[in-house]
Amino acid sequence: MTSSNKQKILIVDDSEMNRSILVDMLEGEYETMEAEDGLQAIGLLQSHGPEISLVLLDIVMPKMDGFGVLEVMGRRHWIETIPVVMISAENRSSRVDQAYDMGITDFISRPFDAQIVHRRVKNTLLLYAKQKDLEALVAEQIYEKQQNSALMVDILSHIVEFRNGESGMHVLHVRTLTELLLRRLVEKTDKYNITKEDIAVMSMASSLHDIGKISIDEKILNKPGKLTAEEFAIMKTHSAIGAQMLESLNVYHGEKIVKMSYDICRWHHERWDGRGYPDGLKGDEIPISAQTVALADVYDALTSKRVYKPAFTHEKAVEMIVNGECGAFNPLLLSCLEDISGDIAEEMAPKEFVGPSKAELSDMLQSFSQHRELSASNRTLQLLEHERMKYSFFAAMSKEVQFEYNITPPMATLNSWGAKWLGVEEIVMDPMHNKEITSLLAPEDWHSIFEMLEATTPERPYATYECRLAHKGKWRWFRFVMQTVWEGEEPAYMTGTIGKAVDIHDMRTNLESLQRAASYDGLTDLLNLTSARKQIEARMKAHPDSNYALAFFDLDHFKNANNTYGHAFGNQVLAHVADLLRQNVRGADIAARVGGDEFIIFLEYSQELEAVIRRIYRSISGGEFQGFTVSMSMGVATSEVVEPVFTDLLKAADQALYAVKQSGRGRFQFYDSSLRSLKHTGSYADQSLSPIESGDGGEEA
Amino acid sequence: MTLQELYVEIGGDYAEVRGRLPSDKFIQKFVLKFVDDKSYELLLSSLEQGNGEEAFRAAHTIKGMCQNLGFTMLMDSSSQLTEALRGGSLTPEAGPLAEKVKADYEKTVGAIRAFQEGLAT
Numbered sequence: 001m002t003s004s005n006k007q008k009i010l011i012v013d014d015s016e017m018n019r020s021i022l023v024d025m026l027e028g029e030y031e032t033m034e035a036e037d038g039l040q041a042i043g044l045l046q047s048h049g050p051e052i053s054l055v056l057l058d059i060v061m062p063k064m065d066g067f068g069v070l071e072v073m074g075r076r077h078w079i080e081t082i083p084v085v086m087i088s089a090e091n092r093s094s095r096v097d098q099a100y101d102m103g104i105t106d107f108i109s110r111p112f113d114a115q116i117v118h119r120r121v122k123n124t125l126l127l128y129a130k131q132k133d134l135e136a137l138v139a140e141q142i143y144e145k146q147q148n149s150a151l152m153v154d155i156l157s158h159i160v161e162f163r164n165g166e167s168g169m170h171v172l173h174v175r176t177l178t179e180l181l182l183r184r185l186v187e188k189t190d191k192y193n194i195t196k197e198d199i200a201v202m203s204m205a206s207s208l209h210d211i212g213k214i215s216i217d218e219k220i221l222n223k224p225g226k227l228t229a230e231e232f233a234i235m236k237t238h239s240a241i242g243a244q245m246l247e248s249l250n251v252y253h254g255e256k257i258v259k260m261s262y263d264i265c266r267w268h269h270e271r272w273d274g275r276g277y278p279d280g281l282k283g284d285e286i287p288i289s290a291q292t293v294a295l296a297d298v299y300d301a302l303t304s305k306r307v308y309k310p311a312f313t314h315e316k317a318v319e320m321i322v323n324g325e326c327g328a329f330n331p332l333l334l335s336c337l338e339d340i341s342g343d344i345a346e347e348m349a350p351k352e353f354v355g356p357s358k359a360e361l362s363d364m365l366q367s368f369s370q371h372r373e374l375s376a377s378n379r380t381l382q383l384l385e386h387e388r389m390k391y392s393f394f395a396a397m398s399k400e401v402q403f404e405y406n407i408t409p410p411m412a413t414l415n416s417w418g419a420k421w422l423g424v425e426e427i428v429m430d431p432m433h434n435k436e437i438t439s440l441l442a443p444e445d446w447h448s449i450f451e452m453l454e455a456t457t458p459e460r461p462y463a464t465y466e467c468r469l470a471h472k473g474k475w476r477w478f479r480f481v482m483q484t485v486w487e488g489e490e491p492a493y494m495t496g497t498i499g500k501a502v503d504i505h506d507m508r509t510n511l512e513s514l515q516r517a518a519s520y521d522g523l524t525d526l527l528n529l530t531s532a533r534k535q536i537e538a539r540m541k542a543h544p545d546s547n548y549a550l551a552f553f554d555l556d557h558f559k560n561a562n563n564t565y566g567h568a569f570g571n572q573v574l575a576h577v578a579d580l581l582r583q584n585v586r587g588a589d590i591a592a593r594v595g596g597d598e599f600i601i602f603l604e605y606s607q608e609l610e611a612v613i614r615r616i617y618r619s620i621s622g623g624e625f626q627g628f629t630v631s632m633s634m635g636v637a638t639s640e641v642v643e644p645v646f647t648d649l650l651k652a653a654d655q656a657l658y659a660v661k662q663s664g665r666g667r668f669q670f671y672d673s674s675l676r677s678l679k680h681t682g683s684y685a686d687q688s689l690s691p692i693e694s695g696d697g698g699e700e701a
Numbered sequence: 702m703t704l705q706e707l708y709v710e711i712g713g714d715y716a717e718v719r720g721r722l723p724s725d726k727f728i729q730k731f732v733l734k735f736v737d738d739k740s741y742e743l744l745l746s747s748l749e750q751g752n753g754e755e756a757f758r759a760a761h762t763i764k765g766m767c768q769n770l771g772f773t774m775l776m777d778s779s780s781q782l783t784e785a786l787r788g789g790s791l792t793p794e795a796g797p798l799a800e801k802v803k804a805d806y807e808k809t810v811g812a813i814r815a816f817q818e819g820l821a822t
Contacts, residue, residue, distance in 0.1 A: 015762045017738050021731055021769055025723070060761045088765075111768040113721040 006031040007053040007125060012041040012069065013087065014061040018112075022056060022087075025114050026121065038064025042072050042427050045082070046413065052082055053125055056108070059088040059095065064429060070102040071409055075495075079103040083128045085120055087112075170300055171207045176347050177296035179203040184336040185292070191332075192288045198260075202289040205261040209268045209293050212242025239269050240278045263287040268294045273328040283330075291330050295337060298326045314345060401478075401501040405431070407494065412437065418501075423472065440470050449480065453497055458486040466508075469501065476505040521593045523571055524578030529600075532592030533646050536602045539590070540644050548644055549609055551601040551616070552653035553634035556665045558597040561628050569626075576625045577632075584619040600650070609638065610670075617668050633660040634668035641672060702819045704729055710812045712774030712805075721771075731770060736813050738766065741806055748799055754789035760802070775805040 009026060012035045013019045023032045033048070035041040038061055045052060055073075059066035066086060073079040083105040086096075096107060105124045108117055182199045185192070194202075213221060216238050220231045227235060242265030246258055267281060267290035274282035276294075286294075302317035312320070318341060320326060322334055401418030405411070412431035419426040424436045431437040438446065445467040452463040461484040468475040482499030486492040519531035527535065540548060555561075555577065562570040574597060581591050581599060590602040605612060613636055621632045635656025642652045656671040704725055708715035722728050744759035760783040767776035782798040 014758065015738070015740065015765055017731060017734055017766050018762075018769060020734070021722075024727065024730075060758055062755075062758060110765050111718075111721060111771065114723045115721075 008033060008048070008051050009121065010035060010041065010044055010048075010052050010055045012036075012038065012055060012061070012066070013058040015058075018058070018087075018110075021112055022117065025112070025117050029118075030121070037061045038066065038069040039425070039427055039429070041069050045073070045078060046427070047416075049078065049082070053128070054121060055082060055084045056087050056121075057084050057104070059086065059099070067098065067102065068409070068429075070099065070104065072411065074103055075406060075409075081128075083124045085124055170304060171210075173300040173304075174209065174293060174296045175203050175206050177299060177344065178206040178292050180340050180343060180347060181292050181296060181333060181336050184340050185288075185333065188336065188339075189332065194288065201257050201260050202264070202292070205257055205264050205289065206293045206296065208242070208246070208261045209264050209297060210238065210242065211245060212238035212240070212265060214245075215241050236269070236277050239266055242266070260289050264290050264293045266290070268297055270294065271327040272330050276327060291333060295321070295329050295333050299337070302326070314341070400503075402498075403500070404496065404498045406496040421471070441467060449482075453482065453484055453494075456484045456494075458492045461486065466504065476503060477508040478502060479504045524575055524593050526578050526581070526599070527590065527592040529592060529594040532590055532594070532600065532602070535590050536646050539602075539604070540639075540646070543604070544644065546604050546639075547606065547609075548639040548649070549603050549605055549613070549636055550638075550646075550649040550653045551603075551613060551634050551636045551668070552594075552650065552657050553599055553601075553617075553632045553668070554657070555597040556631040556633055565628070569628075573625050573628055573630070577620060577630065580620045580623075581616075584616050600653070605638075609636075613668060621666070631666050633657055633665045635660060635671060636668060637671040641670075702816045704732070704816075707732070707812055707816045708771070711772060711809045714771045714773050718771035728770070732813060733817055735766060735770060735772075736810055736817075738763075740766070744799075744802070748791070748795075751791060753786055753791045756791070756795075757783065757786035757789055760786055763802070763806075772809055775802070775809050778802045778805045 006029070008031045010033045011019050011022050013022070014036050016036070019034050019036070023034070026032055030053075033044060033052070035044055041055070041057070042064070045055070055069075057066045057069055066088070070079065070084065073082070073084065079102075084103065085106045085108055086099045086104045087108045088110065099107070105128075106120050108120050179199060179202075182194060182202060186194050186199070216235060220227065220234055223231065243262050246262045246265060264287075267276075267279070267286050270276035270279065270281045270286045270290060271294070272283060272286075272291070274280050276286075298321060299317055302312045302320060303314060305311040318337060321329065321337065400415070401422065402415040403418065404413040406413075410430045410432065412428045414422070414424065414426050414428075416426055422440065424440075428434050428437055432446075441449070445465075448467075449463075449465050452465060456463055463480075463482045463484075465480045465482075466477065467480070469478045478501040480499060480501050482497050484494050485496045485498060487495045519527060521528045536550075540546075555573070558570065558573070561573050574593070577597075577599070578591075578593065581601070585591050585601055586603070588604060591599065592602075593599050601616065603612065613634075617632070617634055621630060621634075623630050635653045635658070637649045637652035637656060639649065642648045652671040652675075655675045656669045659675050660667055660669045702710070705715050707713075708718070718728055719725070722731075740759045740762040744756055744763065747753075747755035747759060760779050764776055764779040764783050767773075767779060778798065778801040782795065782802050785792050785795040785798050
């Protein structure tokens, strides 16, 4: 069996047996879906909403009970389009009343009776089907449909007139007069509950009052002179036949226009005193539409010239009708006729019939749209469904967690990708008391998010926040983009939040590693010159009174290592030296590779600097790395001798290093003023600090 | 044993059920299914663990099934137990009522099993 033709019924009951009883009772005629608690039901409504025609709902269930489901359905306006029939052994009337208040359509009490279950389901579906028809009229289809109905009315009524040999104006006259009478009637009384829309539809339907005459023999129809009793009996069948024709009209079945036309066709020859035909209805047993058309019909027949009679004047016709010469009419309608007497002649003036006027249509639209707060045609729902599908597809592609948070009742809904990815349920009741949810963010982040949301207004409902979110035990960076949802006016109140969380972890960690790459030397993982300088300057600025030393060293004969063993080996040597350096400086010292085989160490000291420098020097120099003897030359400048300015310190240390190299390498030396005159060019200090930013090897030694 | 005899045995109302449900076959299917329903075990375990809310739901479910199947005797006792547990607390009267439900349940399920064996032979 295909799912497309049968209406889908969602059965919500925690007892598997009760569900299967209902499934067994309903299968064949309907397609069924089952949910074993309220949460599952909400989930299915969420994902299959537009397909579900009816919900059979139990009250007592675990996780979320029937009232919980109704509350959510009400909040989300689902209850307006999806009828709910409550099933339960609950028979305490307060609970039943509460359920009706929350929007249920009907109640089936246990024990289940197959007949009753069937009837309730069928009635509810019919009731809502009508409502859905009305809604379908509302939106984009209304104009087209009305045009079609108008066309149908037009064609049928003209066929009748043509065969009737009437003036062609009869249908139009009856229509106009019906409308005038009804407008007056609703001014006088609200007894009949007639809406503007009803007037428009009844007037249109009035055109069809004689369609049954299609089936009457032309000889009888157009006989000049009085009909015989037998002929009259045949003529009288036209009202019932017309009604039957409408009943068998497949295309428009169930529409208001057809229902009204049916009433009018069948009963426009009934009379107020019960002496009309075909059913001999009396008084208000006759639908008001038919009563009105009957009066209009008689008036127009009197004032028109027919093959068997001349035309009477307006005054004469009204007089004859009021005197009961054409049968009895509703006194209320007669007084309406008298009231509008002055307008009739003017209104009856020939004008072209072009279907419902724009004013009528807008009246209809207005009253249709008042009918329901949120009416959407099936097509609109389909379009929305399409959009939703499209969006969730793209959301899955872009790793988005989408969520909706409802304040009362507190409930969070996640898109299925998001829920799956986070390992939580798609629908979570009371999420802020659910550990699975609260543990997703750090408490201070939850706090900040709620603070931001509370600060939004209906005019500025947006908030963005970046923080880490727990994913399977690991933290990942996310950007939350949220919009609060408001309802009502003056003052509007917040009902919840919709939003999405986008995974920006890779982006953010890339950024962080870029930042890191910019500050560190790739080969040795020591700081590079630029960032070392920044840190050193910051340190000296923070503690200007301390003593500082800057040691500048390079490796002796490093060029040989490169030339003999290759660059790769040279790099290994540099990394080895960096390791030693890291191991032997104190935590507060700053070590950096400033390029090639050149390094600096910056340290703060209070006493005995020479011992510290010697220790560092010895820990690095003098060892061996895979056959290469590590030896270095080092120059040291102190803030006791040089101004505590980075470039000055570096320049001075460089001078001292140069002096060491000049005197045979393999040792360290402190800078003093005697070295100032030493000629030395090509140092980093002189090049105003523009060399390697992030190292890529030691190839320049 | 016929279906009708089974109903006599377990204090059920066959005529009433037959009026509501479409056929004997239909009734029989669900009567046999009753034996497999887990609500009774849930009732026992939740009573044992002192979980009044869950016990209430389990008793309520049993009552609902019995209503649907016309098991009048078990329905009455489970209905009384349901009321005693309503609100989710284990009231003093719940104890003896639960004993009655146990006895009725065992009797009902025993008879259904015997009926089922009769079908097989």
